[in-house]
Amino acid sequence: MKTTFLKIAFLSLTILALVSCSSDKAPNDEIIIDPPTHYDLLTTQNVTNYMVDASATKETIALFYNLKRLSQTKVAIGQQDAFNSFYQDAGGDSDIKKNTGFDPAVLGSDFSFITDKSNNNQADNWFYQQELKITSDVKSAYAKGMINTFSWHLREPNKEESFYTADMTAEEKANAFKSILPGGTNHEWYKKKLDKIANVVLSLKGANGELIPIIFRPFHEFDGSWFWWGANFATAEEYKTAYQFTVDYLKNTKGVHNILYAFSPDNSYSTPETYLSRYPGDKYVDVLGMDNYGDLNNQGSTGVNKANAKLKMLSNIAIDKVKIAALTETGYQVTATTSPINNWFSNSLYSVLNDNPTFDVPLISISYVLFWNNTKDGYYVPNGSVSNAADFKTFAAKPKSALLNSLPKMYELPK
Template identity: 60%
Template sequence: MKKTILTTLSFLFLAITSCSEDSRYSGINDDGPVNEEPDVLTPGNVRSYMVDPNATAETVALFYNLKQLSKTKYLVGQQDAFTGFYNNAGGDSDMKKATGKDPALLGSDFMFITDDQNDGTPSNWFYQQEQLIIDDVKEAYGKSMVNVFAWHLREPFEGETFYTSEMTEQQKQEAFASILPGGVNHDYYKAKLDKIASVLNNLKDNNSKLIPVIFRPFHEFDGNWFWWGAAYCTPEQYKQAWQFTVQYLRDTKNVHNVLYSFSPDNSYATSGNYLSRYPGDDYIDVLGMDNYGDFANGSATGVTIANNKLKMVSDLAKEKVKIAALTETGFTVTSGTSPINNFFANNIYTAMTANNVELAFVMFWANNQDGYYVPPAGQSNTQDFVQFANKAESVLQDTVPNLYAMP
């Protein structure tokens, strides 16, 4: 966007225009930048825009501060940043290896925590993973980072997979309906929510205060690779499951340290389609989008398409007074794939900032032994990521503001 600088009173309408590094502001006055739209959200009314009006003070502050942050900056995060390393290198996060800084956002998953094989005993591998995840969340919170939980929930019949490619046709067609109230696996689903509630209600810092998290269940629901995908449940069934999940955690299990994130994949280009499975403003805090596909070939057209979709999400978040985010993205580099030139500093950055898009965070997917989404030090595209991390809008752990207290 261009800024207009007023010169003298006698030439009130004569302006000098210049490109702004922050594309989301227009105009200046003696006090600095002026946002184009008045701020509807205030410290006094913030709870009225949240899913949980009884949320903890820290969770309320997180909602308010992320919304304010998104006007000028975004948090940079990575899934499993403390445990997922390229070549299993270990040590500092791969992002810190590249930039000297940890991410501002840590992605975790309830998958192992709610696995059928997690029997809660110290020798159990799944329980050990649960403890590692909890320790990582506490470490991240201690560093003022934000914690986000996905949930790759295993299907309720065999409890072995979340991918429809590994399920029978009957399982695919019946799994989602079976977890709804009255369904044959509804009690099974409630037991999984009981486990999540237990973890969240015991997730406390050194001062015994509950740690806020962003929870994004049933993500990428517009695709068909997960058993909660659009081919396997109606819009009304999806909304019902979401509403039940929130009500059960919030009202039955008294979980009050959660912001709830709506996170389809990238198939929705219009607000009408995006909202086709939307459970309602009373059940959503974060409007997200996962998007790998539009960035996959590195084309300028793909970046423009991604930006248009994020613009749609951002505008909806402004209208509904919610938080907008790029909830998953990236491009995996392996021994068989080369990096995309300027993937971070140009493609991701442009998609996230052009056309007055306001996003609170971006989450890159996890690194592992065989590939990376965030390049550690020494890779051919490490400097590309460093340039992205050094953008004025990018926030890593060393510059993350206090998001857990009201200003």
């Protein structure tokens, strides 16, 4: 990568080996000891130079800037469907707030029900009711000052019954993704799904009529093959084409300017080269993400070290490109048959997210972490009544952790 990247990379032999960038370094290069300048590249005046959408709303511009700055000192903590998914169906406040007394800093939502074929926009329709619930939650979260992010578990275009390849025939798996590309048999179908997303995102407004910014991560966990957009069913170029079309259509054709776009594989990538192998380009990505459950699934220190190294790699790419880095999904689900891991939050996960700063630039600069949703029978985030509640509360109170109470104003640029 670039020389400025090497200013960071030399500081850790582990990272230098991980990113394997020695070919960029001349034989007689001296070790550079001046502080890296990446953070100084971003100013309130030039922020749109590093964003996908140069016409983004001022609140969306502020969100990009503030997420990038936040990552230098804090990690915003959030959960998928936090306002509606509770362990043991205990309603009311989010399970995070039940435990800590504070709202999460990030709310995760999904476009799946919103774009479902059964959503007929009628008041008595269950899917439309879910749409209204989701959009109401997004507005509530924004009013509180929280960050909103959306995934999209889009059902395959043939029968629209599932997004998992396990439920598809071999022929369906081989052709589904190709069919939504420009010129494909289901391209118009895909455009109609994007039309629905555009209509919903443009309806998300705050108290003063301003559009609410969201982070959108289409086609996530694409390095695996459990989804029909996964690596076994799309070439790298096909994936890039679909991602680029999605962004261009929403931004240019539909005029949606309140989205930050996230590139979000699972945890299989451990080098910049592999991580960027399906990257659609800097003009199409605002957030560099990674989902990682596997390394933290009771793998002990080995898993913690793997996850930590991958986030260092991710952070350095984001620093080099002046993008936002995030742990876009993670968690360890506790159920009646799966016990909590001792100090999983306060020790294991916090170690993954943290590292000692060097020259005031942390080697890990992750802006937010999102836990998956709780259910009646299991939880990723403990409420106040379970055995590992104190572990999460300790994690949330640590210096680098940020719930809503320690989140700065995310939708205003600093003066």
